[in-house]
Amino acid sequence: xxxxxxxxxxxxxxxxxxxxxxxxxxxxxxxxxxxxxxxxxxxxxxxxxxxxxxxxxxxxxxxxxxxxxxxxxxxxxxxxxxxxxxxxxxxxxxxxxxxxxxxxxxxxxxxxxxxxxxxxxxxxxxxxxxxxxxxxxxxxxxxxxxxxxxx
Numbered sequence: 001x002x003x004x005x006x007x008x009x010x011x012x013x014x015x016x017x018x019x020x021x022x023x024x025x026x027x028x029x030x031x032x033x034x035x036x037x038x039x040x041x042x043x044x045x046x047x048x049x050x051x052x053x054x055x056x057x058x059x060x061x062x063x064x065x066x067x068x069x070x071x072x073x074x075x076x077x078x079x080x081x082x083x084x085x086x087x088x089x090x091x092x093x094x095x096x097x098x099x100x101x102x103x104x105x106x107x108x109x110x111x112x113x114x115x116x117x118x119x120x121x122x123x124x125x126x127x128x129x130x131x132x133x134x135x136x137x138x139x140x141x142x143x144x145x146x147x148x149x150x151x
Contacts, residue, residue, distance in 0.1 A: 005068050006147045012061045013084060013143045016091070017136040019054070024133045028126045036118065037111035044107050051103075058095070062088040065143065072146075080146035087139035091132045098128035 027046060031039055065085035069078050102121045109118075 009064045010143045010147050013140040016057055017140040020133040020136045031122050036114050040109055040111040047103055058092050076149050077146045080142045084139040084142035087135045090135040094132040
């Protein structure tokens with residue numbers, strides 16, 4: 001059971017980190033390069049797919065790591081699986097309290113009615129996204145370390 005959950009934790013956290021890194025490397029620069037009206041349209045389009053997959057993935061990763069931290073007996077593995085869970089919890093907190101409110105604001109903005117005084121959230125969104133990307137990368141590294149340590 002621990003071996004299966006360990007593989008699941010590593011695969012899921014790797015997927016999470018990979019998706020967030022891909023967004024940081026590709027989507028964020030693309031968002032920055034778009035005129036505001038196009039940015040709003042593209043943000044809406046991209047968000048509808050990420051919003052369906054990412055929250056369950058983050059919650060699932062966190063749950064598997066918590067289960068593993070409880071199930072494994074070795075102190076080093078407990079610490080690493082716990083660290084991965086905490087890092088992924090951080091991804092969730094940053095998402096819910098920083099990126100999601102920005103996403104809602106962008107989605108509610110009419111791209112045809114954006115004036116010069118519009119508070120462009122792209123830089124703020126990118127900074128918070130970088131925070132959650134680093135947390136996700138820490139989580140996958142912690143999981144890799146825990147999986148590499150065999151009792």
